[in-house]
Amino acid sequence: xxxxxxxxxxxxxxxxxxxxxxxxxxxxxxxxxxxxxxxxxxxxxxxxxxxxxxxxxxxxxxxxxxxxxxxxxxxxxxxxxxxxxxxxxxxxxxxxxxxxxxxxxxxxxxxxxxxxxxxxxxxxxxxxxxxxxxxxxxxxxxxxxxxxxxxxxxxxxxxxxxxxxxxxxxxxxxxxxxxxxxxxxxxxxxxxxxxxxxxxxxxxxxxxxxxxxxxxxxxxxxxxxxxxxxxxxxxxxxxxxxxxxxxxxxxxxxxxxxxxxxxxxxxxxxxxxxxxxxxxxxxxxxxxxxxxxxxxxxxxxxxxxxxxxxxxxxxxxxxxxxxxxxxxxxx
Amino acid sequence: xxxxxxxxxxxxxxxxxxxxxxxxxxxxxxxxxxxxxxxxxxxxxxxxxxxxxxxxxxxxxxxxxxxxxxxxxxxxxxxxxxxxxxxxxxxxxxxxxxxxxxxxxxxxxxxxxxxxxxxxxxxxxxxxxxxxxxxxxxxxxxxxxxxxxxxxxxxxxxxxxxxxxxxxxxxxxxxxxxxxxxxxxxxxxxxxxxxxxxxxxxxxxxxxxxxxxxxxxxxxxxxxxxxxxxxxxxxxxxxxxxxxxxxxxxxxxxxxxxxxxxxxxxxxxxxxxxxxxxxxxxxxxxxxxxxxxx
Numbered sequence: 001x002x003x004x005x006x007x008x009x010x011x012x013x014x015x016x017x018x019x020x021x022x023x024x025x026x027x028x029x030x031x032x033x034x035x036x037x038x039x040x041x042x043x044x045x046x047x048x049x050x051x052x053x054x055x056x057x058x059x060x061x062x063x064x065x066x067x068x069x070x071x072x073x074x075x076x077x078x079x080x081x082x083x084x085x086x087x088x089x090x091x092x093x094x095x096x097x098x099x100x101x102x103x104x105x106x107x108x109x110x111x112x113x114x115x116x117x118x119x120x121x122x123x124x125x126x127x128x129x130x131x132x133x134x135x136x137x138x139x140x141x142x143x144x145x146x147x148x149x150x151x152x153x154x155x156x157x158x159x160x161x162x163x164x165x166x167x168x169x170x171x172x173x174x175x176x177x178x179x180x181x182x183x184x185x186x187x188x189x190x191x192x193x194x195x196x197x198x199x200x201x202x203x204x205x206x207x208x209x210x211x212x213x214x215x216x217x218x219x220x221x222x223x224x225x226x227x228x229x230x231x232x233x234x235x236x237x238x239x240x241x242x243x244x245x246x247x248x249x250x251x252x253x254x255x256x257x258x259x260x261x262x263x264x265x266x267x268x269x270x271x272x273x274x275x276x277x278x279x280x281x282x283x284x285x286x287x288x289x290x291x292x293x294x295x296x297x298x299x300x301x302x303x304x305x306x307x308x309x310x311x312x313x314x315x316x317x318x319x320x321x322x323x324x325x326x327x328x329x330x331x
Numbered sequence: 332x333x334x335x336x337x338x339x340x341x342x343x344x345x346x347x348x349x350x351x352x353x354x355x356x357x358x359x360x361x362x363x364x365x366x367x368x369x370x371x372x373x374x375x376x377x378x379x380x381x382x383x384x385x386x387x388x389x390x391x392x393x394x395x396x397x398x399x400x401x402x403x404x405x406x407x408x409x410x411x412x413x414x415x416x417x418x419x420x421x422x423x424x425x426x427x428x429x430x431x432x433x434x435x436x437x438x439x440x441x442x443x444x445x446x447x448x449x450x451x452x453x454x455x456x457x458x459x460x461x462x463x464x465x466x467x468x469x470x471x472x473x474x475x476x477x478x479x480x481x482x483x484x485x486x487x488x489x490x491x492x493x494x495x496x497x498x499x500x501x502x503x504x505x506x507x508x509x510x511x512x513x514x515x516x517x518x519x520x521x522x523x524x525x526x527x528x529x530x531x532x533x534x535x536x537x538x539x540x541x542x543x544x545x546x547x548x549x550x551x552x553x554x555x556x557x558x559x560x561x562x563x564x565x566x567x568x569x570x571x572x573x574x575x576x577x578x579x580x581x582x583x584x585x586x587x588x589x590x591x592x593x594x595x596x597x598x599x600x601x602x603x604x605x606x607x608x609x610x611x612x613x614x615x616x617x618x619x620x621x622x623x624x625x
Contacts (some may be wrong), residue, residue, distance in 0.1 A: 018549075027577060027612065042436075042442050042517075044516060044517035044518060045436040045442055046436075048432050048435060048436050048518070048521065049433060049436045049437075049448070051433070052432065052433025052435075052487060052492075053448070054453065055433075055483075055486045056427060056452065056605075057484070058463065058468065058485070059461070059470075059483065059484045060455040060459065061451075061455075061462065062460075062464075062468050062491075063459065063460025063464035063465040063467075064459070064460045064466060065460075066460050066464030066465075066467055067460055067461070067464055067465075069463075069464070069467075075390065091437070094597070095621050096378075106524065124394055125360065128353055128356065128357060129357065131349075131350075132353060132357060133350070134354070137354065137357070137358070138357075140562070141357045141358065141361040143366045144361040144362075145360060145361055145609065145616065146611055146614075147368075148366065148609065150546075150603045150607065150610055150614075151544030151546070151600060152545070152547075152548060152567075153546075154546075154548050154567045154568050154599075155596060155599060155600055157568070157571075158567055158568075158571035158572060158592070158596050159367050159371065159596070160571050161571055162374075162571065162592060162593070163367060163370075167383070168386075169386040169387035169590070172386045172387070172546075173387075185337060194440075196623075200364070205364060210617055226442075232343070233349070233610055236466055242450075263533070265462075265549055266548050270443030270548070270568065270572055284462075287461070287462050287463060288462065288553075291462065291463040292462075292466065292553060297463055297467065300463045301461060301463045301464055304462055304463060304464075308458060308459065308461060309402075312457060312458065315457070
């Protein structure tokens, strides 16, 4: 669960962290008395691990054990062990229920819009910034487009409501142009465009950092060679710059694919209201409404589990595809 | 240098047109991220009549502190502000301490069981119990409506933990060995050598965590139902987001004045904007710590 608003940024790091774990050399395992001597020698190191291990046990692994209630009719007074087992009942209910295809459709639609509009935005902006040769202007633009990353979704939603609300300036401007007053916030048709706009506004600037870093790593000699071969600017960008950042793009795409179904609980929840509910409901918010609001713990856990499993399949699948097409992949 | 050499190809007419369009586009992009804020700040100092009449402006004609005086005179707002400051301060300290304390032993390559633990940590990055099972754990611990529910479930971010561990690994082991030979305990090595050496990265992750808690909306939404314990983000949401829709459904509903919404947004964002220069510097660095090595 990503309660952490910064985790988008940290995902990139994590990918590399996984990579580092893999490349570390394996030491032959010691056995018997020598191993226990090692444990005794490092006693205080283990003591330092205790709070951390307790954290992971309680707040990461205990909830994983809690997934068992997806296969039970969980009742709080019976607990995890006392509640009756019901097998796949909740999954049948989910797949056979009237909500499933609507929510799946909404989620996939937002995922598709994300992949088409939100994902490429930082790549394009990074390439444009890279072509900007007035360095003070480049710094000024960077400083301002990073700002929204640090704002909470609550603030982003508030700004959206102020600007696109019935009394907001954008609604006023739109009604001037269109001749009628569009109700951006309470109509189904505007929900997705607003979500995409919010995501682009909040994340694009920050997303450029990783690509700009990759761009500084491009060997200047390559440009010179291209120039001698008579390449114009467009050709240099297409044939030198883009291939140089291709692996970064692939890594970011894999990371994105794993989070495709994570439509961003806070963002969607804050923009959902009774009038756009039909297109706004996605797995994340559905789990919340069913579990927390209506108390259907077992059913909503089953929905959450389904979503996590699809996410894992997606990330491993795209990693496989990336390797298949000759890229390094993540793992 | 490289740039200057490329310049020869930049003097064609097409190239200059591209440059001009590019400059205009990027300036527009920069403004699009900043202008909404200037509007909100301007609006927070403007009278209600001016907001209604002018719709959009970047500088108020008639200055007023009315909205600020009002929100700071209400108990609910001041309390939520204090709660958020307190939770952020305590939470950040605890998160940083827990993360660094766990990262240090994990950075010691010869620690038996280390690999096993690391795998367990990495596994939580790709799979989690999900919202409801975590909610039930928090509930069973009796943390509902407790401020600890806003801190403890996020005490260690596994992504940050791995990055800090990698950073510790870069510190030459001879330093630790030397201190151990001089009789320093493991705790002393951690406090006196490792932590002082990692001050910059400590600042970076303190900021990461602090912004995370300050901006967190999901945890208070899940775990805090008592409105007297609301955090600032809950308050912002209540005032700015929910009312417009209610207004659509119920014409008799009187929303809080526009000026108040503007002022509340400004206060909730102020720490972020004030610390922005530090945030930009440290976040950019933090973002690249992992990738530079990779």
